[in-house]
Every structure is written in C-alpha cells, then in structure tokens.
Amino acid sequence: MRVLDVAAVSAWSAACVRSLSVLRPVIDGINVYPVADSDTGSNLLFTMTAARDALAEAEPVTTAEALSAFAKGAVAAAKGNSGVIMSQVVRGIAESAAARELDGPGLAEALGCADRAATGAVSRPVAGTILTVLHTVAATVRDATGSLEEVAVLAARVAAEALEETPKQLPVLAVAGVVDAGARGLVAVLDALSGVISGGVTEPEHPLEAHHHHTIEAPTAWEVMYLLDGVEEKSLPALRKTLSGLGDSVTVAGDGAGSFAVHVHCADIGAALEAGIELGRPRKVRVEPLITPTPVEVGGGIDRSVVAVVHGGPLAELLRAEGVAVLSVPPGASPTVEEMLGLINEAAGHHVTVLPGGQRLTAAADAAASHAMAADRDVVVIPCVSPVQVLAALAVHDKDRRTNDDVVAMAEAAAATRRGELRIAQEESLTWVGRAQAGDVVGLVDGEVVLIEPAPASETNLVAAAVSVLNRMLALGGELVTVLTGVDVPVRLPGEVADQLRLEHPEIELTSYAGGQPDAVLLMGVE
Numbered sequence: 001m002r003v004l005d006v007a008a009v010s011a012w013s014a015a016c017v018r019s020l021s022v023l024r025p026v027i028d029g030i031n032v033y034p035v036a037d038s039d040t041g042s043n044l045l046f047t048m049t050a051a052r053d054a055l056a057e058a059e060p061v062t063t064a065e066a067l068s069a070f071a072k073g074a075v076a077a078a079k080g081n082s083g084v085i086m087s088q089v090v091r092g093i094a095e096s097a098a099a100r101e102l103d104g105p106g107l108a109e110a111l112g113c114a115d116r117a118a119t120g121a122v123s124r125p126v127a128g129t130i131l132t133v134l135h136t137v138a139a140t141v142r143d144a145t146g147s148l149e150e151v152a153v154l155a156a157r158v159a160a161e162a163l164e165e166t167p168k169q170l171p172v173l174a175v176a177g178v179v180d181a182g183a184r185g186l187v188a189v190l191d192a193l194s195g196v197i198s199g200g201v202t203e204p205e206h207p208l209e210a211h212h213h214h215t216i217e218a219p220t221a222w223e224v225m226y227l228l229d230g231v232e233e234k235s236l237p238a239l240r241k242t243l244s245g246l247g248d249s250v251t252v253a254g255d256g257a258g259s260f261a262v263h264v265h266c267a268d269i270g271a272a273l274e275a276g277i278e279l280g281r282p283r284k285v286r287v288e289p290l291i292t293p294t295p296v297e298v299g300g301g302i303d304r305s306v307v308a309v310v311h312g313g314p315l316a317e318l319l320r321a322e323g324v325a326v327l328s329v330p331p332g333a334s335p336t337v338e339e340m341l342g343l344i345n346e347a348a349g350h351h352v353t354v355l356p357g358g359q360r361l362t363a364a365a366d367a368a369a370s371h372a373m374a375a376d377r378d379v380v381v382i383p384c385v386s387p388v389q390v391l392a393a394l395a396v397h398d399k400d401r402r403t404n405d406d407v408v409a410m411a412e413a414a415a416a417t418r419r420g421e422l423r424i425a426q427e428e429s430l431t432w433v434g435r436a437q438a439g440d441v442v443g444l445v446d447g448e449v450v451l452i453e454p455a456p457a458s459e460t461n462l463v464a465a466a467v468s469v470l471n472r473m474l475a476l477g478g479e480l481v482t483v484l485t486g487v488d489v490p491v492r493l494p495g496e497v498a499d500q501l502r503l504e505h506p507e508i509e510l511t512s513y514a515g516g517q518p519d520a521v522l523l524m525g526v527e
Contacts, residue, residue, distance in 0.1 A: 068094045091256055108151050248264075307353070308357065310387055311361070356383075450469065488518075
C-alpha cells in the first residue's frame with residue numbers, strides 16, 4: 001500500500017510554492033479585509049517558501065522528520081493571519097505522521113489533526129473562511145478507507161466545492177462576489193498534494209475568483225507578529241484573551257517544539273508586545289501597517305449594514321434568516337472585544353448599525369464602536385434592553401431610506417416598544433407587589449415586577465400571568481405584540497396566550513417566535 005514518503009513531502013512543498021506563486025496576484029486581488037502591504041496571497045507564498053527552504057536544509061530521513069521540518073519552517077516564518085493558519089495545517093499533518101504512516105486512512109486522520117490544530121490557534125473562528133473549508137474537508141474524509149491517492153483527490157475536490165460556498169457563509173464575501181482568499185490558498189495547497197500523489201492536474205478553475213481590488217488609504221492600525229519562546233501552554237488562553245482585548249485576527253500557533261507564532265491586528269503595538277513579554281521571550285518581531293481598503297458597498301449603492309448581537313441560538317437564527325449578520329453570545333456572557341470587532345469589521349459598507357439585545361450587550365457594542373480597530377467605520381449602536389426591541393427596530397429598517405433617517409426610525413421603534421417578561425423565581429425576594437418565593441411565576445413590565453402567581457408554574461397560571469402582563473402593557477395602547485419563547489416553555493403556551501389575547505383584544509396582531517432564552521419563560525413586546 002502506498003504511503004506518503006520523504007520524496008513526496010519534498011515535492012509537495014515545491015508544488016505549493018509554484019501554485020501560490022502563480023495564484024499570488026489572484027488571491028491578493030480577492031481579499032476584502034484590512035490587509036498589510038503584502039496581502040493574503042503574498043503572506044501564504046512567503047510562509048510556504050520559507051517552509052520549503054527549511055525542509056530542504058533539514059535533510060530528513062523519515063516522513064515524520066520531513067513534515068516536522070516543513071511545519072517548523074512554516075511556523076517560524078508565518079506571515080499574516082493566513083500564514084499562521086496554514087502553518088498549523090502543516091503542523092497538524094506532521095504531528096499525525098509522527099504516530100502512524102500516512103496511507104489513505106492515515107492522511108484522512110492527519111487532515112483531522114490539521115483541522116483541530118488550525119482551529120485551536122484562532123481566537124475567534126469565523127464561518128466562511130479557510131477554517132470552514134478545512135473543517136469540511138476533515139469531516140468528509142474522516143472515515144475514508146481508500147488509498148492515499150483516493151483520499152488526497154477527495155480532499156482536494158471537497159475543498160474546491162467548499163470554497164465555492166464561502167460567499168454564502170460570510171456576508172462581506174457575498175456582497176463583494178468573491179471567495180475567501182485564505183481558503184483559496186488552502187485549495188491550492190491541497191491541489192498540490194493531490195497532484196504530487198496522483199500525478200494529475202493541480203490547478204482546477206474556480207469561477208468565483210473575481211478580480212476585485214480596493215483603493216488603498218493611509219494605515220489606521222498595525223499587524224503585529226512575533227515568535228514567543230519559554231511560555232507554558234497553560235498561559236496561552238490568558239495571552240489570547242489579552243490580545244483579543246487589543247484588536248482582532250488573533251492567532252497563537254505552536255510548532256510542536258515549544259515556540260509559538262503570535263499574530264494580532266491592533267492599534268497598540270507596545271501592548272501587544274508587552275503581552276508576550278509578560279509570559280515568555282518574544283523574538284523575530286515584525287510590525288507592518290494595516291491598510292484599510294475602501295469598504296465594500298452593498299448592492300444599490302447603499303454603503304451600510306445592520307448587525308445584531310444577542311443571546312439565544314433560535315433568536316440568532318431568526319435574525320440571520322432576515323439577512324442580518326448576528327453574533328450569538330452564550331446566556332449570561334458578554335462578547336469579547338475581538339468578537340464585537342469581528343462582527344463590525346466583517347459587515348459590508350462604511351456605516352454599520354449595531355442592534356444589541358440587552359444592557360450588557362449594549363455596553364459591549366459601545367466599547368467596540370469606539371475602539372481604534374473600528375475607526376474606519378461609522379458605527380452607531382442603538383440601545384436595546386430586550387430582544388423584542390431588536391425585532392421592533394428591524395421591523396422598520398428600510399435599506400432604501402437615507403442612512404440617518406433609517407437609524408432614527410429604528411431607534412424610535414426600539415425606544416417605543418414596551419417590554420414584558422415572564423420568569424420563574426429562583427429564590428425568595430421582596431418586590432414592589434409583595435414577596436416572591438422560589439418557583440413563583442413573576443411578571444415584569446419595563447423591568448419592574450407587576451405580578452406574582454404562586455407556584456407551581458402550571459400551564460394555566462403561566463397563560464393567566466402572560467395575559468395579565470400584556471393587558472397592563474396594552475392599557476397604554478399598542479397594535480402589535482411580539483412574543484419570544486424560552487427554552488423550557490410548554491409547547492402549547494404560545495398558542496393559548498394568542499387565543500386568550502385574541503378574545504380580549506381582537507384588534508391586536510400577535511406574532512410568536514422561538515427565542516431560546518434560558519432565563520425567561522416569555523419575553524413580550526408591545527409596539
């Protein structure tokens with residue numbers, strides 16, 4: 001049975017450099033993110049050229065030694081976010097080769113190891129990027145039992161197919177009509193591997209390789225890169241957290257021998273270096289100016305986007321279905337600076353309106369809006385203390401309206417939406433309307449407790465409490481009621497509330513959605 005040997009690894013390294021040399025201007029041309037003087041294609045070519053040279057100098061005897069030298073060379077020279085991620089692809093394959101021969105199943109296992117290594121190095125993985133393509137490849141070949149050639153050809157084909165899907169997974173790519181630049185580089189690397197093993201063509205055509213260039217403006221931030229030695233692996237999460245507070249595109253990638261390639265886009269070079277100095281010994285420090293391309297304009301010439309940050313998976317999916325880019329945050333958690341910057345900077349257009357679904361989320365959005373890494377965008381945060389206000393704002397959003405007028409309309413709709421909640425008390429507490437015991441049903445209007453239904457929380461008293469809260473809210477007027485259901489809500493509850501409300505207020509329109517919030521049975525909004 002054929003296995004990957006030293007000669008094949010050497011040939012693969014050379015084929016990678018040849019392919020990336022040809023594709024460099026194409027990959028640079030499809031990049032839609034803030035990029036340094038040398039774009040993604042140049043970064044990948046630089047990284048893989050250095051890796052090839054390191055392999056040539058090592059004179060390895062075994063496949064594991066060859067891949068290890070290739071990986072160490074890639075990590076040591078990794079340039080840009082894409083270069084760091086690609087170095088981890090090679091590192092993952094190398095670590096797998098140290099444990100078993102790379103026949104067909106062995107290569108499949110190695111690609112899975114590459115997927116884990118690359119994803120683990122990135123602080124905030126984003127759908128529709130090189131990581132998505134790599135994960136698709138790893139998942140597809142996971143149980144492959146074919147020959148080395150069959151697995152290599154399958155991996156290259158799946159990568160090419162996954163590449164074509166990236167514009168559907170990341171709005172900024174869809175607007176620009178391009179695929180992810182780093183993912184295109186990964187396809188080239190896997191094509192090269194397939195070509196070396198099978199002797200076939202290594203450069204398939206991909207129609208979404210648009211020739212898209214941007215006007216270059218003055219630097220607004222910096223790409224900071226260095227190698228870090230003498231650091232314990234248990235300290236890496238703290239390093240990633242610190243760097244994520246400074247900017248975005250954070251990667252901390254190891255070479256398997258104690259060195260780590262650190263990469264971040266930020267405005268404070270000194271703080272990025274100090275973060276490494278506190279934990280280890282930085283070396284080979286490289287700092288390059290980030291050049292911000294002219295923001296991608298949305299179709300129709302309207303240069304803006306609306307994004308949201310919310311708690312609850314079902315609510316996030318509801319908003320995505322409406323074409324809104326969404327950051328879904330675990331219940332009770334706050335998004336990191338990097339997560340918020342990613343949401344803002346991955347949106348199309350110069351003007352970005354942020355709809356946060358809670359007070360803590362609003363505070364996080366405000367912090368990101370004033371961050372230096374978002375300085376090239378006009379970011380407006382519309383304060384919302386409940387997801388129902390996010391939905392109210394989106395209901396009046398009109399992409400054809402003037403930007404300022406649209407923001408005002410959304411802000412007014414959110415502010416005018418009265419909000420109600422139905423919760424189950426977790427402990428005894430004293431409220432304005434009496435003492436609530438654990439297990440009681442508690443109704444709130446605009447954050448104030450207005451009723452308490454004694455435990456247990458049956459379907460009957462939940463319906464009664466919900467209708468009572470809505471009646472209080474509708475006493476001041478209203479035409480539209482929106483209800484978001486929590487994770488543990490009884491299945492028939494929304495329908496029974498709607499039926500009861502229809503009897504008492506036939507003029508009211510009620511819409512119910514799955515919200516997925518764990519801390520409230522129902523969230524209610526009246527517009």
